[in-house]
Amino acid sequence: MSRLRIATIWLGGCSGCHMSLLDLDEWLIELATRADLVYSPIADAKRFPPDVDLTLIEGAIANDEHLELAHTARRHSKIIVSFGDCAVTGNVTALRNPLGPAQNVLQQVYIEHGDPGGVIPHDPGIVPVLLDKVVPVHHVIPVDYYLPGCPPSAPRIRALLEALIEGREPAADIRYG
């Protein structure tokens, strides 16, 4: 059996889901015997590679960079998993949505509640441009599996990965928060 190519990406989230992934401790060594981590915030790869078998996406879609990366990941991945509450629901990242479109949010954060003389950062190409509404990953690309949780615990991540690696349907495991 050829080695599985796994990627993880970190969009609008706190990286807690990745921390939880690292919490798998020695099972990560076992995972390394069967799969390669070809792209990840915890791996040194600059570009999302082609032919990925499985991609875990942490975080919601909050800016144009997230949107682009999500589409790239979808194009190059056989299976996409929405990994954690932000990816599945928007979660804390989406808490800004009630404040209105991006400009309103920036105005409130940097001007109304910021330091005196505050300015709204604007550096296209360096600072990604916020989307007007934070949305879950499946609102912009098709998602194959969902693992809610904030973060999903290490054993739950392991159960999902084991099933997918072995080509089984993962058991339903729905726990938000």
Place this chain on the structure above:
Amino acid sequence: MDLHELEAIAERELAQRPRLRILYCSATGCQASGALEVKRRLEGLLAETGRQVEIDVGAVGCLGLCGRGPIVRIEPSGATFEHVKPDDAGEIVAALDGHACHVARCDQDHPFFTRQLLIVRRHCGLINPDRIEDYIAVGGYRSLYHVIHEMTPAEVIQAITRSGLRGRGGAGYPTGLKWATVAKSPGERKFVICNADEGDPGAFMDRSILESDPHLVLEGMAIAAYAVGAEQGFIYVRGEYPLAIERLQKAIAQARRHGLLGAQIFESGFNFRVDIRVGAGAFVCGEETALIASIEGRRGQPRPRPPYPAESGLWGMPTLINNVETFANVTAIIENGPEWYSSIGTEKSKGTKIFALTGKIRNTGLIEVPMGITLREIVEEMGGGTPDGTPVKAVQTGGPSGGCIPASLFHTPVDYESLAAVGSIMGSGGMVVMDEHTNMVDVARFYMEFCKDESCGKCIPCRVGTVQLLNMLTKLRNRQAHASDLVKIEELCELMRETSLCGLGQSAPNPVLSTLHYFRHEYEELIGAEGDHGS
């Protein structure tokens, strides 16, 4: 009050009526287009010429052709004028004297009038709704007398049952069966409620009846109360109908003064008091359990049925709720007999139905037609097609609970079952005509927005489903929807239809479902966004 006194009032009324009369429509539609100013000018002119005794200027109820108001009719010739302006006063008086008159005349030989069969609206345009004497002069309150003194409650119910009358509020439940259920339900008190919370966009049949002939409804309610054993009635009328409320108040006071409502009616043991309850603008209060909650002083929202109001209604007592038009049919059935009534209409839908014909149509107004007439006869012959000759595309019946019927199905007869079979409903009588320029997704959006605004918020499928559907339809209209959104729209429609608590939510998807069924390509043409996800 007894029968002789009633006849005496009628005779006196007819005897003192001048031969020459100018009758103007005083219903809301004509008042809005300036009928009262026309009346003032007419009266002024007659006073100036000293003819105010010889010629009577009288208010009457709705003459039907509401799109062409103000409408004025002169008697004895019966000539009827449309779009009358205050400056036309002189010409109209001249016409009364047999001189030439250049004011536009209604063509009363037009199918709009000749295809009508007036049962409920038989007094409209003939009597002054503010005067009980006018109503008595055309035979009013005789049916009530007849019922109280010559029929048992069971016989009344039997007559209504045999007539085949069905609820005119929209659902078409057999009226006799409903009355029988209330009559046999045990309860220390019983109530009769008249549902006058007409709220469908484009519908104004009930308003017109109340504004034109309020005593007809009161007499129908009193007969119902006698039949089911109720002593208290309520008319729940929407606050947006100030003129109807005013005329009802006046009519109730007059009827009480004449001993036709209140205690010991016609010197019998039968007592019946009617009070008005004014709605505060919630469409959902037209749903019977929400209406009852509102009368009880609680938040106007529906509760699951059973139990039905016939068994447990107002304050837990057996309660008869019928629509304005249903009550307005009662006296004609008593007067002419159930066999006469059931000879009109189709096998399962008897009598007539009033429709408010609006939208892209030449002749806007109210029509009362026998059940079984086809949509084509109504739209093309009576309505006269679209004003600019653009082909008619569809007709919407039943308001936000109904559906759009395409022109290809205009051979459909208007009866409860046939309309349901083509995906719409009879409804309360709204009939909105659309031409080729109307986008059906816009139509669906309009009604969904209405339902979203009017959802009471009690049950989740209706409260949130209406918003989600509206958002998806808007997305579609803005060409931002995916093919998967169409699937979601249909799924959500099914959820709302099957799981909503009351009729509002259950039927709210109908405008979407019927336009999807007949005009699916208009939805598919709007699918703009690439990809297919989120399903």
Place this chain on the structure above:
Amino acid sequence: MAAKTLTIDGHLVSARPGETLLEAIREAGITIPTLCHLDGLSDVGACRLCLVEIEGQRRLQPACMTMVSEGMVVHTNTPRLQAYRRQIIELLFAERNHVCSVCVASGHCELQRLAGMVGMDHVRYEYLSPDCPVDISHMRFGIDHNRCVLCTRCVRACDEIEGVHTWDVAGRGVDARVITDMNQPWGTSTTCTSCGKCQLACPTGAIFPRGVTVGERPLASERIALIVEARKQRW
């Protein structure tokens, strides 16, 4: 009166006359989702989660408000019902801002539990993200409308158990909100006795004791039934 015999999901079940279908279903050891129902309070049939199929009836009926009758044949968990229940929970999650990870009730929340129960692994509908207020003007309690599902259990607990009716509902459709007194800050209510029964009845973290943080508000709604029983038995 004789016991009623009915068939629930293929099992013969006997029930007391006057019992609701929900009680009979539970006594038969079958779990169906409920939200607006709370033992000890009257039923309103609003959440539509306990809808069941009854043979011979055209419409689905809420088990909480349907009386058992002889010979009734009931299906509580058909694929159609499962799909509807999931959709209803999705609609609820999309309606307001239910962010479990920062909620006082996380881990003790009926809505959160229901999501798992009906298999809602994601919400297909657009999140409405309304701007909802949080009212912490009351000395002991707060209400976060972001988490309210409009089940009206607080309204009924206040009216029926405490006998005060501080709570009610104002507004229509998605704009409906539970309110105190004449739609004023809770802390200024002149009728509220600060008894906390609304907080006990709340299935989510919408009404909470002040001072608790994420996951610290226990679910104690069964205490409503306990109060009712205690009064009936004069404990």
